[in-house]
Amino acid sequence: MKNETLFGEDDGLCIPAVGPWTEDKFDLIRLYCQIFSTAMKKRTRVYIDLYAGSGLCRIESRSQVLLGSPLIALSVDAPFDRYIFSESNPERFSALQTRVAGAFSDKRTHLIEGGFEEHVEEICAAIPDNALVLCFVDPFDCNFDFRGLEKISESAKGVDFVCLLALQMDAKRNVQHYLQPNSKVDRMLGNITWRDRWNARSNPREDFAKFLAKEFADSMLGIGYLQTHLHQMKEVKTHDKNVPLYYLAMFSKHPTAFKLWEEVLKYSNPQRSLF
Ligand SMILES: C[S@@+](CC[C@H](N)C(=O)[O-])C[C@H]1O[C@@H](n2cnc3c(N)ncnc32)[C@H](O)[C@@H]1O
Numbered sequence: 001m002k003n004e005t006l007f008g009e010d011d012g013l014c015i016p017a018v019g020p021w022t023e024d025k026f027d028l029i030r031l032y033c034q035i036f037s038t039a040m041k042k043r044t045r046v047y048i049d050l051y052a053g054s055g056l057c058r059i060e061s062r063s064q065v066l067l068g069s070p071l072i073a074l075s076v077d078a079p080f081d082r083y084i085f086s087e088s089n090p091e092r093f094s095a096l097q098t099r100v101a102g103a104f105s106d107k108r109t110h111l112i113e114g115g116f117e118e119h120v121e122e123i124c125a126a127i128p129d130n131a132l133v134l135c136f137v138d139p140f141d142c143n144f145d146f147r148g149l150e151k152i153s154e155s156a157k158g159v160d161f162v163c164l165l166a167l168q169m170d171a172k173r174n175v176q177h178y179l180q181p182n183s184k185v186d187r188m189l190g191n192i193t194w195r196d197r198w199n200a201r202s203n204p205r206e207d208f209a210k211f212l213a214k215e216f217a218d219s220m221l222g223i224g225y226l227q228t229h230l231h232q233m234k235e236v237k238t239h240d241k242n243v244p245l246y247y248l249a250m251f252s253k254h255p256t257a258f259k260l261w262e263e264v265l266k267y268s269n270p271q272r273s274l275f
Contacts, residue, residue, distance in 0.1 A: 006030065006067040006075055013095035014054045015065060020239045022059065023066065024268070025164065028234060028248050029136060030072045031264040032162060038078045039260060040132050045080045047073045048123065048135040048152070050116040050144075052085035054092035055099040069136055070096060074104045080134075083109045084126050086116040117148045124155035133159040141170040142178075146190030150223050160252040165216055165233070167209035168244040175208050185212065190219050213247050220251045226258065234265055 005023055037045055053068045067075065070085050085100070087093040093113045100109050110126045112119045127133055133156050137144065142165075153159045171178055171185060178185045179195060186192050194215045201211070210230060217228045233249040250261040 006072055008056045008065045008067050008071065010065050011056075011099070013056075013098060014091045015056045015058050015095075016054060016092070017060045018057045019245075020059050020062075021236050021245060022057065024234075024236045025138070025248060026066060026069070026072060027268045028264060029069050029162060030076075031268055032250070032261065033073045033080075033134065034076045034078075035260045035264055036134050036160070036257075037076050037080055039256070041078050044082075044128055044131045046082045046084065046127050046131045046133045046156075047080040048084045048127075048133060049073065049138070050086050050123075050135065050148075051138040051140075052087040052092075052096055052111075053138075054087075054089075054095040056095070069138060071099065071104070073134075073136075074100070074107055074109075079107060081108065081131070082126070082128075083107060084112070084123055085109065086112040086114065086119055086123065088113075088115045117145045120148050120151045123152060127152075127156045127159075129156060131156045131158075135159055135161050137161055137163040139164065139166065141166045141184075142188045143184045145187050146219055147187075150190065153223055153225075158252075158254060160250065160254075160257050161220075162248065162250050163216070165213055165247040165249055166245075167212045167247060168235075169246055171212050172207075172209045189215050190222075209244070209247075213249070217249070217251070225251045225253055226255065232258070232261065232265075234268065 005026060049070045052070045055068050055071045056065050057068050058065050074083060085096060087096055097111055112122060135152060149161060198211060213230055213233060221227055228249055228251055233247040235244055236246050236248060237244050
């Protein structure tokens with residue numbers, strides 16, 4: 001697999017339009033899947049995509065069709081031993097099912113229709129005990145359940161997460177709303193005490209998105225993950241106005257994963273070549 005965007009073809013099924021910055025996300029997940037799966041080739045490797053999408057998407061204002069994260073992961077040179085995809089939108093799920101059955105029928109896949117939170121047990125049961133797992137968490141916004149990730153993290157010895165933290169896109173635009181009790185930030189961070197720390201912050205101008213990204217990393221630390229620092233997260237911005245959109249962050253219990261992630265951050269610029 002070369003270090004370049006993977007294209008697909010319009011097959012008449014669901015192809016959502018996405019912003020041009022989505023290619024940055026695909027670069028990163030493609031490189032990380034490639035380097036992770038190759039480096040761990042001797043082990044049983046499982047790829048999980050909790051927010052799988054339809055498998056294809058189209059960059060707004062461009063005619064090209066791009067492979068989405070599940071099909072990217074299915075295309076790596078040293079394929080994973082198993083793939084688990086969950087997708088809540090019925091049209092997207094059905095398109096993904098058809099696409100996986102078409103071009104990737106030789107791969108061992110387990111597709112789940114519905115919100116992943118309602119299927120955590122099924123997801124965990126599909127992971128062999130000794131497996132190394134790469135779990136991609138790619139929601140539209142901050143609306144996801146930290147406890148679901150925690151349960152998945154307990155299902156095997158090594159579960160690494162790559163999470164899209166839609167903090168600049170979502171939380172920062174709704175600061176006052178999220179400071180109210182029972183907000184989706186509580187679910188995302190898995191605690192309600194973050195508000196006390198925000199209210200007690202020493203710098204009144206502290207950036208809300210950065211604060212929440214650090215809080216999320218601390219929540220992961222609390223369930224046994226190594227510390228992921230802000231500078232180890234990739235900040236994705238709009239291409240035209242350079243407006244920050246989200247962070248892509250990797251969480252692991254093993255230092256080796258951080259070395260691989262560092263390599264990927266270095267080479268996720270499309271001009272350079274890792275392979
Ligand atoms: C940002 S898109 C991710 C697309 C995909 N990862 C890709 O790179 O092409 C988020 C997807 O998650 C789906 N979704 C939203 N909430 C979900 C949930 N709780 N569980 C599973 N899928 C969900 C949406 O329908 C949407 O297709």
